[in-house]
Amino acid sequence: MNMMPGLSKTETNIKLPFSFIIYSLLAFSASQIILFFSGDFMTNGTFRIPPLWMVAHLLLLGWALMVAMGAMYQLVPVAFLTPIWNEKFGFIQFVITAVGITSFALSLAFSPNLTMITGILTLLGILMFLFQMAMTMKKQADKNILTLFVGSALGSLLLTISLGILLAASVSGALPLTNHIAILKTHIVLGVVGWFSLLIFGFSYKMVPMFSLAHGFSMKLSKPIYILYILGLFLTILSFWLNQTYLFQLGMVLLFVSFTLFVWHIKRIIKKRLKKNLDKPFIFSLIAIVIGWVIHLSAMVSSFIAISSVLYGAIIYLYILGWIVFSIMGYLYKIVPFLWWTHKYSKEMGKPNVPTLKQLMNEKLGMLLFTLCLISYLGFIISFSFQLTNLYTIVQSLFAITILVFSSTVVNILRK
Amino acid sequence: MELKEKILKELETVIDPELGLNIVDLGLIYEINIDEQNNVDIKMTLTTPGCPLHDSITSGARYVLEAMEEVNDVNVQLVWEPAWSPDRMTKRAKEWLGA
Secondary structure, eight states: OOOOTTGGGOOOOTHHHHHHHHHHHHHHHHHHHHHHTOHHHHHTTOOOSHHHHHHHHIIIIIIIIHHHHHHHHHHHHHHHSOOOSOHHHHHHHHHHHHHHHHHHHHHHHHOGGGHHHHHHHHHHHHHHHHHHHHHHHTTOSSOOHHHHHHHHHHHHHHHHHHHHHHHHHHHTTSSOOTTHHHHHHHHHHIIIIIIIIHHHHHHHHHHHHHHHTBOSOOOTTHHHHHHHHHHHHHHHHHHHHHTOHHHHHHHHHHHHHHHHHHHHHHHHHHHTBSOOSOOHHHHHHHHHHHHHHHHHHHHHHHHHSOOOHHHHHHHHHHHIIIIIIHHHHHHHHHHHHHHHHHHHHGGGTTSTTOOOHHHHSOHHHHHHHHHHHHHHHHHHHHHHHTTOHHHHHHHHHHHHHHHHHHHHHHHHGGGO | OOHHHHHHHHHTTOEETTTTEETTTTTOEEEEEEOTTOOEEEEEOOSSTTOTTHHHHHHHHHHHHHTOTTOOOEEEEEOOSSOOOGGGSOHHHHHHHTO
């Protein structure tokens, strides 16, 4: 019989992930409210303006990055069976990153000359996170494919923010860049494709079997998926620097093939599940995988036909929303009750009247919110495709309200 | 009822909050050893290594057994080998999950 030493010490202080999660929900809500007023710019593809720089970074850093950090403080011990290296360091990292991201987003919109300083503060917070994760993951006894996915995601994050600092220096006027466009494209691709997608791949391999109670499936396919995705990422980035369209097309093809294999693999894992009726939030995250596949397909097809940068901008936005944001929303609706239950009721286990996890979350409301998200998504596709500003504004107001209700529902779990 | 049966009955009140099933029906209890002084030693596992509920579930098992008058000391060991598999579940558990 084999005991796993130190397992009881792997659970993280709940305040740490919750700090990140609550901040991220505020940033998410703020970004959606600002987007409500940005209809003209969004539908005409005018993305590179200060208000939308602010929104992009509130959404990607304030919401997606911070919630990913919070989730990782919870999930890394679960997935890699090793406790967080230093929780106090984690709390300090939270404060620095939150102040950094808030000030950086605001400086992008209102004081571009300050982006260097605020960007460096953000960079410091993210570097501290990367250091924390490196120190935590190096203690992992048996490294596996999940280590590779998550480790590569963290590496992409490091490269993304390094390039981000160069861009911030350029925006603030401190450093003129001759290859600004190549750096910007690399920054975006490393961030959304490298960091977020690789991270979701990695943690999906832990969470999908966990939430579906899948058993007896093979993980063999994960290695070619990883290799193809990394190769696709590399070739795509190389194409920006060498200005070679065929490299870009090849990169897009490899990313699409890898993602297709990933979808198929997840389908095979789900087929081996024991829990026939899946929770609705988890189903939403699975739908996000399908959306991700459609976007990868669209990006690949678009690389072979002449499309405008406006359309590419729309594809990137829909990628962020439908694959990254929706994945996070689905998993968050499961993770937060889980965290709260562990904090409030774990010591009551075995005693009468201890609620189940399902009783902590309002699944009916969740279903409504996820349905509204999907309806909004279709609305965004139509409004971008036909440049319909009025439709965009209506859809964005629906989506913003949905997100506000989602955020308050998640926070309300903490009152149960 | 024998003490071992009573212990299993008490362990059935410890419910996995994610699945809504008790740890006996899930097949998580590997061994129950009782010595002459009625000290109880339990070997159990979980469905997923690294499951964040491991502390809660093992504490829950300890709590319900310590509350039994007939039982003295309780020791609950969490083990990972042999690995849990679905065939350890009872028919009732499988039906509950729809498996």
